[in-house]
Amino acid sequence: MKFLSRTLVVLTAAALPALASAAEIKVAVAANFHGTLQKLAPQYAAASGNTLTLSSGSSGQFYTQITNGAPFDVFLSADAERPAKLEQEGYAVEGTRFIYAIGVPVLWSATPGVVDSEGKVLTENKFKHIAIAEPRNAPYGAAAQEVLTKLGVWDxxxxxxxxxxxxxxGQTHSQVATGAAELGFVALAQVKTPEGxxxxxxxxxxxxxxxxAQAAVVLKRADDVEAAKHFLNWLRNDPVSRKAIEDAGYGLE
Incomplete structure (x- = not known):
């Protein structure tokens, strides 16, 4: 079954329609996926002739900007709720929304030995600061709060x-990477490297x-809706993009 599934993906990717001319596609991308998409952008450009212009930030902030007329063509959110809401409210093109990645949060410290393999550091509570993304704006922050609440240490x-x-x-990762906070919850994709x-x-x-569950959607105010659809089709179906997403530390549906 795995062979059949992979074959279908290859055929679908090969069948993507070619675009008449090159286009610039403006992408609002959740900060956790920014690094992965930066690596994929030149590969998509080589395959399509189109260029991706990336803006990175929190999903909540992007939602607000999009509903206020921000000129993005595609939204790659860190959750599934905001793209669905944009579609319901008439800001997104129906039928283009899909889950492009399943995110994995990780408690991380830039210093060896600070975080143990069982997360006991959280209940021992000997650190000065733990960094998380704002839960109201960032799904990874909401996940971090949920973990801490279930462990009984949030309050x-x-x-x-x-x-x-x-x-x-992205800001949370910087806080931990620079040592401003001893540890914090970030996305696995932000810290995973080929060496570990x-x-x-x-x-x-x-x-x-x-x-x-992280969803993508084409926005109605896109300068070139067909080019935006082409990019999301490539992201969803091309073996190159799918492998890169998995290698970065995400799951796929």
Whole structure:
């Protein structure tokens, strides 16, 4: 069955219609996926002749910008709710929305030995600050809060002033990478390398948080709707993009 599935993907990718002329596609991409898409952009350009212009930030902030007329063609969110809401509210093209990745949060420190393999560092509560993305704007921040709540430590950490909230998961990663916070919840894709994960980390069990299904959608105000659709078809079906997404640390539907 795996062979059949892969064959169908290859045939679908090969059958993508060619575009009449090159286009610039403006993509609002959730911060956790920005690095992965940066690596994919030149490969898509080589395959299609189109260029991707990327803007990185939190999904909540992008949702607000899009509903206020921001000139994006495609939205790659860190959740499934906001793209669905944009479609319901008439800002997105119906039939273009799909789950492009399943995100994985990780508790990470840039320093070896800070985070243990079972996450006991959280209940021991000996650190000064733990960084998370703002839960209201960033799905990875919401997942982090959910993990901490289920472990029974959220209230104590927040009331004790130990939770440092970043505007996006990108800012949260910077806080931990620079040592401004000893540890924090980031996306696995932000810290995974071919050599492994530097520093120290713990990947929480999936039953501690709601699955992070990340959806993409074409926006109605796109300058070239067909070019935007072409890009999302490539992202969804091309073996190159699918492998890159998995290699980065995401799951696929």
């Amino acid at each position: 104590a950490l927040e009331s004790g002033g130990k939770v440092a909230k970043g505007n996006s998961i 994960i530097p520093g120290s980390h713990w990947i929480p069990p999936s039953d501690l948080y709601t699955p992070i």
